[in-house]
Amino acid sequence: MPERSVTFFSNLLSEAQITARSVADYMGGTGLRLGVTGLSRAGKTVFITSLVHNLTAGGRLPVLRASAEGRITSATLQAQPDDAIPRFTYEDHLASLTLDRHWPESTRRISELRINLEFERQAGWRSRTGSLTLDIIDYPGEWLLDLPLLDKSFAQWSRETLEASAEAGRAGLAADWRGGLQGLRLEDAFSETAARHQAERFTAYLRASKSDRYALSTLPPGRFLMPGELEGSPALTFAPLPVTEGAAYGATTMAGMMERRYEAYKTHVVRPFFRDHFSRLDRQIVLVDALGALNSGPSAVRDLQVALGDVMQSFRAGRASRLASLFRPRIDRILFAATKADHLHHTSHDRLEAILRVLTARAITRAEDVGAKIDVIALAATRATREARVTHDGAQLEAIIGTPLAGERVDGELFDGVAEAAIFPGELPADPRRALRGDALAVPDTEADYRFVRFRPPVAQSGEGGQAKPLPHIRLDRALQFLIGDKLA
Amino acid sequence: MTADDRRARPRAFRLDPQGQVAEAAMAQPVSKPPQIEIELQPDPYELKPVALPVDEAVVEMAQRRGMLGWFRLGWGGLFWSALGGLVSLGIGLWIDGLIEQLFSRAAGLGWIAVALAALVVLALLALTIREVIGVFRQAHVAKLHAALAAAHLADDTDAARRLVGELAALYAQRSSTAAARAEITRTTGEIVDGRDLLDITERLLLHPIDAAVAREIAEAAKRVSLVTAISPRAILDLVFVVGQIIRLIRRVAELYSGRPGFLGFVKLARSVGAHLAVTGGMAIGDSLLQQVVGHGIAAKLSARLGEGVLNGLLTTRVGLSAMAVCRPMPFAAGPQPGVKDVAPFLFGASQDS
Numbered sequence: 033m034p035e036r037s038v039t040f041f042s043n044l045l046s047e048a049q050i051t052a053r054s055v056a057d058y059m060g061g062t063g064l065r066l067g068v069t070g071l072s073r074a075g076k077t078v079f080i081t082s083l084v085h086n087l088t089a090g091g092r093l094p095v096l097r098a099s100a101e102g103r104i105t106s107a108t109l110q111a112q113p114d115d116a117i118p119r120f121t122y123e124d125h126l127a128s129l130t131l132d133r134h135w136p137e138s139t140r141r142i143s144e145l146r147i148n149l150e151f152e153r154q155a156g157w158r159s160r161t162g163s164l165t166l167d168i169i170d171y172p173g174e175w176l177l178d179l180p181l182l183d184k185s186f187a188q189w190s191r192e193t194l195e196a197s198a199e200a201g202r203a204g205l206a207a208d209w210r211g212g213l214q215g216l217r218l219e220d221a222f223s224e225t226a227a228r229h230q231a232e233r234f235t236a237y238l239r240a241s242k243s244d245r246y247a248l249s250t251l252p253p254g255r256f257l258m259p260g261e262l263e264g265s266p267a268l269t270f271a272p273l274p275v276t277e278g279a280a281y282g283a284t285t286m287a288g289m290m291e292r293r294y295e296a297y298k299t300h301v302v303r304p305f306f307r308d309h310f311s312r313l314d315r316q317i318v319l320v321d322a323l324g325a326l327n328s329g330p331s332a333v334r335d336l337q338v339a340l341g342d343v344m345q346s347f348r349a350g351r352a353s354r355l356a357s358l359f360r361p362r363i364d365r366i367l368f369a370a371t372k373a374d375h376l377h378h379t380s381h382d383r384l385e386a387i388l389r390v391l392t393a394r395a396i397t398r399a400e401d402v403g404a405k406i407d408v409i410a411l412a413a414t415r416a417t418r419e420a421r422v423t424h425d426g427a428q429l430e431a432i433i434g435t436p437l438a439g440e441r442v443d444g445e446l447f448d449g450v451a452e453a454a455i456f457p458g459e460l461p462a463d464p465r466r467a468l469r470g471d472a473l474a475v476p477d478t479e480a481d482y483r484f485v486r487f488r489p490p491v492a493q494s495g496e497g498g499q500a501k502p503l504p505h506i507r508l509d510r511a512l513q514f515l516i517g518d519k520l521a
Numbered sequence: 522m523t524a525d526d527r528r529a530r531p532r533a534f535r536l537d538p539q540g541q542v543a544e545a546a547m548a549q550p551v552s553k554p555p556q557i558e559i560e561l562q563p564d565p566y567e568l569k570p571v572a573l574p575v576d577e578a579v580v581e582m583a584q585r586r587g588m589l590g591w592f593r594l595g596w597g598g599l600f601w602s603a604l605g606g607l608v609s610l611g612i613g614l615w616i617d618g619l620i621e622q623l624f625s626r627a628a629g630l631g632w633i634a635v636a637l638a639a640l641v642v643l644a645l646l647a648l649t650i651r652e653v654i655g656v657f658r659q660a661h662v663a664k665l666h667a668a669l670a671a672a673h674l675a676d677d678t679d680a681a682r683r684l685v686g687e688l689a690a691l692y693a694q695r696s697s698t699a700a701a702r703a704e705i706t707r708t709t710g711e712i713v714d715g716r717d718l719l720d721i722t723e724r725l726l727l728h729p730i731d732a733a734v735a736r737e738i739a740e741a742a743k744r745v746s747l748v749t750a751i752s753p754r755a756i757l758d759l760v761f762v763v764g765q766i767i768r769l770i771r772r773v774a775e776l777y778s779g780r781p782g783f784l785g786f787v788k789l790a791r792s793v794g795a796h797l798a799v800t801g802g803m804a805i806g807d808s809l810l811q812q813v814v815g816h817g818i819a820a821k822l823s824a825r826l827g828e829g830v831l832n833g834l835l836t837t838r839v840g841l842s843a844m845a846v847c848r849p850m851p852f853a854a855g856p857q858p859g860v861k862d863v864a865p866f867l868f869g870a871s872q873d874s
Contacts, residue, residue, distance in 0.1 A: 419564070420561045422557065422558070422559050422560075423560070424558075442531055443530070451536065452535075453535045458531040510675055513675065
């Protein structure tokens with residue numbers, strides 16, 4: 033079993049590296065590492081931009097106690113600790129939000145930002161002033177899907193992917209790729225052309241599944257969707273094959289080579305990403321775009337549930353102790369946030385939170401068992417709508433008013449991105465489990481019980497000196513109070 | 522699937538720049554114009570209070586200074602502690618000597634002395650435990666108060682559920698609260714918002730105690746003004762007022778949480794003092810005018826009567842500060858009663874009632 037022992041040693045090595053880094057962090061007094069996790073489209077970039085803007089420009093954060101009590105004296109952006117990682121282009125994202133009223137484009141590469149908060153302590157034995165350094169990392173949400181792969185062999189991953197692609201909802205999307213599998217022999221000599229062909233078709237299937245219409249989530253490997261700087265490299269030229277688990281294939285056969293590349297992908301892409309950015313978090317916020325999946329149908333919601341459950345398994349939660357924070361940092365607070373809460377009326381937020389609770393039930397139980405603190409909220413880092421009651425034919429509808437994005441469609445209306453509209457998105461089910469029941473995927477407009485329209489960012493109010501004031505938000509302050517409030521006491 | 526059919530479908534109403542439903546959006550035939558009205562709603566997220574109310578901030582400041590604070594050891598404190606230690610050693614030496622002497626006189630007497638000394642130690646131990654419990658109880662109340670205030674502000678349902686349980690546990694020994702506790706346990710299991718749960722709890726559990734505390738304050742104020750009015754010497758009524766105030770603070774603490782003990786009382790008194798120092802001019806300031814007027818009329822009738830009213834007012838204010846500080850929950854469902862609510866008789870309202 034030489035391969036197994038190699039895996040064991042490489043695991044041991046990466047463990048040692050994690051420990052070494054966290055000891056170095058501890059000595060260097062690096063502040064709080066806030067892990068902003070979320071699959072693609074969950075709103076990570078907007079969340080970070082809004083968080084930084086609200087903190088640095090003095091936004092209204094009444095529930096964040098330190099802010100409400102006026103104890104935060106300054107919040108500034110600082111030089112980031114890692115020189116090899118690009119800086120989070122906060123200014124560009126902010127300009128796109130406030131000036132052009134466009135949502136930031138989907139993130140293509142990793143970036144980092146550091147904020148330093150100076151505040152006065154409430155009272156007590158320690159010095160009167162305190163400071164907190166907040167390290168935040170933005171990255172393509174697709175990459176997060178890779179974390180569960182760390183524990184899976186090529187055969188296991190192939191089996192799961194093939195099984196998933198045979199499901200009713202996905203079969204149509206996967207037909208082209210699966211058709212290509214028929215002519216493939218596992219024992220054939222490896223050919224680069226065939227491998228690339230397979231990888232391309234497989235990628236096309238993943239891309240189609242991710243589109244808004246289907247909004248599926250469980251689609252590893254994430255770099256296929258967002259390759260970053262690895263585009264075209266051998267580590268990305270593989271695809272799942274119907275291999276038998278436990279069987280050994282020759283190194284030059286198709287199956288053997290694909291397996292090798294899969295392992296290379298894990299070793300050179302996934303593990304460093306995890307080690308460098310996720311293994312040493314103190315607090316975590318998990319952003320979930322439940323509305324996109326709800327738009328598509330129960331099948332997509334269930335898929336999101338599976339994806340979240342798998343991803344969350346990779347994180348280390350637990351009560352933080354002095355010793356643990358030195359050698360083996362653990363996440364002691366996890367906030368699950370259903371983003372884009374401004375897309376529905378506040379009276380529906382409880383139902384949205386209930387659905388999120390069901391989606392993340394596995395992760396919540398696991399985290400609570402080991403003593404981490406958990407909260408679930410509906411959140412909108414940037415609030416694009418107002419609320420209104422529409423009386424129509426004697427019926428009263430709780431609606432929201434905003435500017436829908438160009439091309440959005442609801443109730444037979446196609447929007448141009450300029451006109452405002454009052455939208456009644458439909459009612460979420462009172463029993464959250466109903467949102468997961470059924471096999472429907474990509475439900476057409478005419479049959480949908482709810483349809484959540486995406487809105488353009490709101491018009492920014494300008495404050496003194498022409499600088500845009502922080503955009504309104506929903507419960508961003510509550511999220512911050514939960515995540516960093518205790519460190520600001 | 523009838524429930525499904527009845528559920529409202531998603532709808533969109535295009536708006537013109539004036540915020541009215543645009544004509545083009547009306548898909549229905551012109552002959553039957555649809556009745557579409559759009560009524561903007563107030564921002565639900567603006568309705569929440571911006572920060573802790575001022576009163577609440579003062580209460581928490583006062584609690585931190587006394588009930589949650591530690592005794593700071595200054596030079597004076599060091600002096601007295603060291604001296605106290607020496608005196609205790611001296612007493613120990615004296616008892617030791619006494620027992621030895623008694624033994625040398627008669628073994629029986631010696632044994633009696635040993636037994637008595639053992640009883641002294643036992644009682645001292647019991648007293649110490651009670652003191653420690655008292656101090657911890659006060660700290661617990663102060664922490665609970667702050668946590669409940671935070672939960673109320675954040676409308677945090679999970680925290681509210683947990684804290685309401687703790688609050689009910691505080692009164693588990695009191696049989697008169699059994700019905701209220703049962704009702705709260707029932708409500709906690711239902712779907713209820715954090716803030717509503719806290720308000721329900723306050724109404725059920727704390728309002729009866731509030732009423733008892735208000736009665737207690739009123740009686741103390743009455744006694745103080747009466748005794749001041751008829752006491753022959755100023756020093757006597759001073760002693761009486763101080764005694765009544767101490768008794769009142771202890772009584773309020775007892776009603777809200779339990780006996781404070783001596784050390785607990787000292788901490789509590791510090792908190793009450795801190796609260797009084799801030800609210801003396803502010804929170805109860807609205808009734809200052811009436812106080813002066815009331816005093817003026819009484820003083821015209823008789824100087825002693827005027828002093829009696831003034832001392833009564835002082836007692837009431839101390840009582841109200843003690844109420845604010847000892848209460849394990851902030852006043853959220855309603856405002857804290859003022860001087861006039863608790864002791865209306867000081868303002869000449871007794872004729873009516």
